[in-house]
Amino acid sequence: MALIKIENLCFSYNGFFEIYNINFELKKGEVTTLLGPNGSGKTTLLKCVYGILKPKDGCIYLDGKSLLELSQPELAKNIGCVPQIHNPVFPFKTIDVVVMGRTPYISMFSSPPIKDYKSAREIISELGISNLAERPYTMISGGEQQLVLMARALMQNPKLLLLDEPVAHLDIKNKVKVLSMVKKIAEKMKIAVLMTMHDPNDAIRFSHNIALMKEGKIIDYGYPDKVINEESLQEIYKMPFIILNQDNHKIVMYELEINSCHDPGRTL
Amino acid sequence: MALNNMSAIMQHSTTRSNNKLFRVKYYMILISPLPIAAVAILFGRYSILFPLSSTDLFILGGVRLPRVLMTMMTGAALSIAGASLQSTLRNPLASPYILGLSQGAAFGAALAMIVLPYSQFMLPVMAFIFGLIAITITCMLARIRGTFSNLAVVLSGVIVAGVFTAFLSIVKLIADPYSLSGLVFWTMGGFYRVDWGKILIVAPGLVTGFIILSLMGWRLNVLSMGEEDAKSLGVNVRRDTIIVVSLSALVCALAIAVSGIVAWVGLIIPQMVRGIIGPDNRYIIPASLAFGASFLLIVDTLCRSLFTFEVPVSIITTLVAAPYFVLLLRKIGGGWR
Numbered sequence: 001m002a003l004i005k006i007e008n009l010c011f012s013y014n015g016f017f018e019i020y021n022i023n024f025e026l027k028k029g030e031v032t033t034l035l036g037p038n039g040s041g042k043t044t045l046l047k048c049v050y051g052i053l054k055p056k057d058g059c060i061y062l063d064g065k066s067l068l069e070l071s072q073p074e075l076a077k078n079i080g081c082v083p084q085i086h087n088p089v090f091p092f093k094t095i096d097v098v099v100m101g102r103t104p105y106i107s108m109f110s111s112p113p114i115k116d117y118k119s120a121r122e123i124i125s126e127l128g129i130s131n132l133a134e135r136p137y138t139m140i141s142g143g144e145q146q147l148v149l150m151a152r153a154l155m156q157n158p159k160l161l162l163l164d165e166p167v168a169h170l171d172i173k174n175k176v177k178v179l180s181m182v183k184k185i186a187e188k189m190k191i192a193v194l195m196t197m198h199d200p201n202d203a204i205r206f207s208h209n210i211a212l213m214k215e216g217k218i219i220d221y222g223y224p225d226k227v228i229n230e231e232s233l234q235e236i237y238k239m240p241f242i243i244l245n246q247d248n249h250k251i252v253m254y255e256l257e258i259n260s261c262h263d264p265g266r267t268l
Numbered sequence: 269m270a271l272n273n274m275s276a277i278m279q280h281s282t283t284r285s286n287n288k289l290f291r292v293k294y295y296m297i298l299i300s301p302l303p304i305a306a307v308a309i310l311f312g313r314y315s316i317l318f319p320l321s322s323t324d325l326f327i328l329g330g331v332r333l334p335r336v337l338m339t340m341m342t343g344a345a346l347s348i349a350g351a352s353l354q355s356t357l358r359n360p361l362a363s364p365y366i367l368g369l370s371q372g373a374a375f376g377a378a379l380a381m382i383v384l385p386y387s388q389f390m391l392p393v394m395a396f397i398f399g400l401i402a403i404t405i406t407c408m409l410a411r412i413r414g415t416f417s418n419l420a421v422v423l424s425g426v427i428v429a430g431v432f433t434a435f436l437s438i439v440k441l442i443a444d445p446y447s448l449s450g451l452v453f454w455t456m457g458g459f460y461r462v463d464w465g466k467i468l469i470v471a472p473g474l475v476t477g478f479i480i481l482s483l484m485g486w487r488l489n490v491l492s493m494g495e496e497d498a499k500s501l502g503v504n505v506r507r508d509t510i511i512v513v514s515l516s517a518l519v520c521a522l523a524i525a526v527s528g529i530v531a532w533v534g535l536i537i538p539q540m541v542r543g544i545i546g547p548d549n550r551y552i553i554p555a556s557l558a559f560g561a562s563f564l565l566i567v568d569t570l571c572r573s574l575f576t577f578e579v580p581v582s583i584i585t586t587l588v589a590a591p592y593f594v595l596l597l598r599k600i601g602g603g604w605r
Contacts, residue, residue, distance in 0.1 A: 052499065076502025083500060088493050089358045090547035096489065103490050104502030109483040111550055134286075156501070 003028050003159055003192045004049065008058035011048055019044050019216040022058070026160065026192040031183055033203040034196045036213030036236055042196040043164055045213070049194060050162050051075050062160070076104035080153030082163045085145045091136035094129075094148055095120055101155025116155070123151045127181055143174025147181065154185065161186070163195035167202065179206040200252040204228055212236050225250065294545055297555045300562040301340055308336050308569045313576075330464075338462040338526055339568045340561035341474050343533055345523035347560025349516035350534030351541070351552050352481050355492040356512045357410075359421045363535035364520045367421070368428030372402020373521040374455060374529050375432045378439040381454075382447055392470055392525040399521035402428050403513055415495060456580030457530040459568055470522040477519035478557060484512065485550035492549070530564065531582045532589035537563060539596065 002025035009022035019041040026032055034042040047053040049060055051067055060067045062078055070078070080101070098120040102112045124130050129147050132140055137148060146166055153161055163182065167175040183206050186193045197203050203210050204224040211221045214236040220227050228250060233241040244251040309332045310316055316324050350363040364370045376398025380390040409424035410416050436455070443451055454461075487508060490498050498505050520534070537560040538552065545551050564581070567588070571579040 050500070052496075072499070072504055073502035076500065081500035083496055086494065088497075089360060090355070090492050090542075092489065092493075092547050096548060097493075100490050100493065100501055103486075106486070108487050108508065109480070111486045153500075 002026060003063060004194075005061040005064075006049070006058070007061070009045070009048060009055050009060060010057040011044055011053055011055050013053075019048070022218055024211060024218060024221050026194055028159070028192050029187050029190045030208040031186045031193040031195070031206060032209040032211060033207035034194070034211050034213055035198075035200060035203050040213040040236070041216040042213055044216075046162055046164055046194065046196060049160075050079060050081055073104040076156055078158055079160045079162060080156040080158030082146070082149045082153050082161070082166060084164050085142055085149070085169060087138055091138040093133070094135050094137045094140065095124070095133040097137045097148055098124060098151045098155060101152040104156060120151070120155060123154050124148075127151050141174070143170050143178060146170065146174070146178050150178070150181065150185075154189070158191060160192045160194065163193065165196050165198065167197070167199075175202065182206065200228060200233060204250050204252070228252070290545060294551055294555060297541070297544070297562075298558045301558055301565065304562050304565050305336050305340065308339075308565050309333060311569055312573055334464050334467050335459050335462045335568075336565065338467055339459050339565050341467075341471065342459070342523040342527045342530060343537070343560035343562070343564025344478065344557040345474055345519040345560075346530060346534035347537035347541075347556040347563075348478060348481055348553060349520045351538035351549070351556040352484075352488060352512050352516050353534075354538055355488040355549055356509055357407075357416050357421050358492055358494060359416065359418050360539065361418070361422055361535070362425075363532075363538075364516070365529070365531050365534055366429070367403055367406045367425040368432055369399050369403040369406075369517055369520050370524060370529050370531075370534075371429045371432035371436065373399030373517075373524040375402075375435045375439065376521070377525045378436055378451060378455075381451060382439050382443045388465065388469055392473070392522050395525040396518055396521035398432070399524070400514060400517040402432055403517050407509075407513065453580065454528040457528040457582040457585075458571075458578065458580050459527055460572075460578055462526060466526050470526055473522045474519055477515045477522075481512070481515050481519075482553050482557065485548070485553050488512070488549040488553070489547075527581075529582060530585060532585045533560060533564060536589045536592055540592070 004026040006022050006024055010018075010020050012018040022045060024032075034045060036042055044053065048055050049067075051070070051072075054068070062070070067075065095117065099112050099116050101120075102116045106112055121130065121133065124133060127147050127150065129144060129151070132144055132148065137145065140148070150161075150163075150166075161182075166178055166182065170178060179202060182193055182195070185191060186208075195207075207224060209222060210224050210227045211218045212227055212232055213219070219236065220232055228243070230241050230243050233243075233252065240255045242253045242255065244253060309328060312327075312332065314327055316328065320328070346364055349369070353362040353364070353367065354360055356362075373395040376394035376396070377391050379398070380387070380394040384390055384394070406421070406424045406428045407416070409427065410421040412420050440448060440451060487503070490501055490503055491505065491508060491512070493501075495505050498508075523530075538556050541552055541555045541559050545555055564585070567581055567584045571581050571584055
């Protein structure tokens with residue numbers, strides 16, 4: 001059964017950030033990637049699922065229950081969110097940042113118990129970043145911060161993990177590390193993952209399902225092999241692509257002829 | 269493998285010795301007010317000689333003890349408010365004085381002193397109301413596109429502080445010469461007017477504020493990570509910010525109502541504490557409380573015993589804080605990391 005069911009979701013903010021008629025499902029243990037150009041509504045959709053933005057129409061169900069019925073702490077117990085990296089002002093120890101994931105489980109006037117530190121150490125060793133535990137969070141690299149934020153989200157014990165462009169600022173090695181970890185975690189811990197991404201190759205490699213977005217709508221949804229082809233990519237990005245097949249892996253290449261491609265909506 | 273083990277063990281042992289050092293520092297700060305208070309009570313222009321005469325007892329119990337207690341509570345209040353506001357607004361420069369909270373509270377208290385009919389209870393109440401108004405305006409002005417930008421917080425504070433200082437000047441203008449001199453001295457900060465009656469009025473509010481803010485250390489950590497992060501961790505950011513800001517306004521206003529404006533303490537004490545024991549608010553809040561109490565107690569004891577006349581505390585706190593800030597500025601090179 002689907003963990004998350006999205007029905008006829010619509011959102012708009014003063015005519016901007018519009019998304020229409022979004023319908024799809026997320027299953028436990030599967031990574032779903034939203035792929036589409038800038039401004040196609042990926043982040044808006046993510047924020048709706050996450051509950052920051054209230055949908056104008058339609059509904060999102062988590063285990064059959066509408067998200068709107070959940071309070072903020074309840075939401076945080078079910079949905080873990082890995083925001084885009086930013087540097088906080090105060091240099092907390094990495095282990096403390098990870099333990100902050102337990103916040104929805106503790107009251108305003110108490111501190112996390114020792115057992116939360118124990119499970120935080122288990123999770124960071126699972127992610128292979130135990131060596132960072134005592135280092136200041138502000139002094140570690142972007143890739144490491146991304147993994148720390150992921151560990152923090154996992155501390156929330158979520159059923160669904162949301163990642164907004166988790167690899168936007170990472171070098172290729174860190175990118176592979178983070179994305180492999182996302183896939184491994186989803187499969188091992190039976191968590192549903194929804195993330196946004198820009199590189200079609202990464203999306204093909206690391207997701208079970210891909211949703212293609214264009215102008216606020218999902219135009220196709222399914223297995224990477226089914227969804228990604230030259231025509232579909234050309235349709236959403238409005239530029240020509242070539243797809244190579246290497247040992248049963250699709251590799252997306254692009255042609256450098258952006259100018260020759262006619263785009264009636266964007267002429268200057 | 270063996271090498272790995274070695275380094276793991278070494279890392280573990282440095283962590284443990286660090287922890288030990290941390291504990292020593294933390295508990296030293298926590299107990300520091302006790303010996304300092306003992307010295308401060310026995311110290312002054314009038315020498316206390318054993319065995320104690322009845323005059324000695326009156327000076328100790330009726331003059332110095334309330335003064336020492338109020339000084340400690342004022343230092344604690346300003347520091348704890350500074351530390352809490354710095355975390356909530358994610359701004360290392362936030363403090364009651366910079367955000368206009370002190371000036372607002374001072375204006376409210378001045379109104380109660382000069383304009384309204386005299387009442388011991390009105391003074392702290394008016395200080396709290398206007399302190400809260402001032403810091404609410406600052407926060408509203410500083411909130412641009414859903415976040416508190418560092419520059420906007422400081423600039424809004426400058427604006428609000430300026431306006432309430434002007435209002436205070438108006439009160440000074442209409443005050444009669446007799447009240448005026450008292451008012452002017454009071455705005456420079458001082459503990460010479462403290463008696464048990466005033467302490468009994470403000471102490472319950474102060475102690476309540478101290479306890480609640482001390483318990484909110486972990487929540488302050490989460491809030492200091494930023495609004496979106498805190499929300500994604502299930503925190504009701506708006507509600508919690510209002511709680512922290514109101515409690516900070518409460519403790520500051522109560523302290524100011526008795527002691528007048530004491531500058532800089534709320535800014536430098538949390539900074540110093542953070543430098544000594546690190547960024548974790550679970551420790552910063554109690555440590556700021558103790559360290560602020562100790563610091564202001566030392567300053568006030570110097571103020572009343574250095575010369576034959578009493579020096580207003582703000583003069584000394586500013587003269588101590590300015591060089592410290594210059595050092596800090598040099599050390600961090602203009603950035604905050």
